[in-house]
Amino acid sequence: MRTVYSPDHARHDPQKEISDGALVDAVEKPARAEIVKARIEEVGLGPLEAPTAHDDTLIARVHGADYLQFLKGFWADWQDAGRAGEAFPFVWPVPGLRRNAPPRHIDGRLGYYSFDAGSPLTEGTWIAARKGADTALSAVDIVSGGERAAFALCRPPGHHAASDFYGGYCFLNNAAIAAEGFLAKGAERVAILDVDYHHGNGTQAIFEDRADVLFVSLHADPADEFPYFLGYADETGIGAGEGCNINMPLAIGTDWLAYSDALAAALVRIKSSRADALVVSLGLDTFAKDPISRFTLESDDFLKMGAALAGAGLPTAFIMEGGYAVAELGINCVNVLTGFED
Ligand code: Q9C
Numbered sequence: 485m486r487t488v489y490s491p492d493h494a495r496h497d498p499q500k501e502i503s504d505g506a507l508v509d510a511v512e513k514p515a516r517a518e519i520v521k522a523r524i525e526e527v528g529l530g531p532l533e534a535p536t537a538h539d540d541t542l543i544a545r546v547h548g549a550d551y552l553q554f555l556k557g558f559w560a561d562w563q564d565a566g567r568a569g570e571a572f573p574f575v576w577p578v579p580g581l582r583r584n585a586p587p588r589h590i591d592g593r594l595g596y597y598s599f600d601a602g603s604p605l606t607e608g609t610w611i612a613a614r615k616g617a618d619t620a621l622s623a624v625d626i627v628s629g630g631e632r633a634a635f636a637l638c639r640p641p642g643h644h645a646a647s648d649f650y651g652g653y654c655f656l657n658n659a660a661i662a663a664e665g666f667l668a669k670g671a672e673r674v675a676i677l678d679v680d681y682h683h684g685n686g687t688q689a690i691f692e693d694r695a696d697v698l699f700v701s702l703h704a705d706p707a708d709e710f711p712y713f714l715g716y717a718d719e720t721g722i723g724a725g726e727g728c729n730i731n732m733p734l735a736i737g738t739d740w741l742a743y744s745d746a747l748a749a750a751l752v753r754i755k756s757s758r759a760d761a762l763v764v765s766l767g768l769d770t771f772a773k774d775p776i777s778r779f780t781l782e783s784d785d786f787l788k789m790g791a792a793l794a795g796a797g798l799p800t801a802f803i804m805e806g807g808y809a810v811a812e813l814g815i816n817c818v819n820v821l822t823g824f825e826d
């Protein structure tokens with residue numbers, strides 16, 4: 485399998501994050517992509533290729549123009565405001581406050597365009613995220629060109645980012661951009677299967693009112709886990725998109741036995757959707773030793789996951805999402821990809 489990778493992911497190199505009420509060492513860090521790259525080379529998965537540059541057309545179908553402008557200009561604005569170091573928002577326009585226009589003040593703008601305080605925004609965030617979108621679109625190009633599958637080794641991840649806000653370590657929604665890429669290449673329908681431990685709230689929000697993109701997500705029950713405020717089973721889509729959003733919340737402690745049942749059900753739904761292409765939001769944070777997550781999948785289970793995904797029989801773009809047990813991340817991620825190929 486061909487992998488798309490850019491060293492520019494490392495321009496997003498946050499030092500600290502706010503988690504569980506404390507400023508702690510960031511877990512979404514460059515070493516994540518590097519260990520996956522090393523494992524790809526070690527097992528000879530296939531070539532590593534630089535992304536090709538894509539213009540903003542498809543990104544602009546997913547994200548608002550003012551949000552993109554905010555991300556692009558943020559570091560200059562932050563410095564103009566006399567700030568230094570990583571940026572964190574701390575006030576949000578929750579229901580009862582107004583979210584009609586972005587405030588002038590930098591802290592107001594940060595809150596307007598985010599949903600959590602856990603996602604450090606740094607000097608290199610925009611360039612890394614923008615190159616990540618190119619990475620995802622290049623994987624789509626490879627698959628549209630006739631390959632059965634390709635892997636976009638994106639960082640930072642994307643599935644928590646909605647059309648006009650960031651959060652959950654995510655800034656641009658690479659999986660949603662990939663889905664738009666398949667549609668632009670002529671797919672009539674695209675399925676997105678999100679196997680990250682956390683619900684892909686951004687991806688759901690982007691497509692929940694559309695019938696051309698089916699979103700299916702397996703994740704920890706949001707009553708117990710981030711992002712808490714989306715990802716419940718009764719969110720089935722809106723308007724034309726009714727029936728095209730499927731959430732499968734799973735209990736804390738879920739193991740491969742229970743997970744594989746849910747995965748099989750998800751794949752049945754995807755196979756019956758008449759989708760022309762599949763985007764997999766590939767999070768590896770379902771792993772037992774993940775430091776921020778509470779499922780119990782083991783490394784060998786990711787081989788089985790890959791084999792199950794191949795059963796969908798669709799041209800597939802794998803888009804890297806979460807997974808924070810860095811030592812085993814390369815093995816676990818590449819296990820999915822080799823399990824798919826075998
Ligand atoms: N105490 C992704 O996996 N912080 N994002 C959780 C846990 C947010 C994860 C804090 C986790 C976001 C792409």
Ligand code: ZN
Nearest residue numbers: 680681682806
């Ligand atoms: Zn996750």
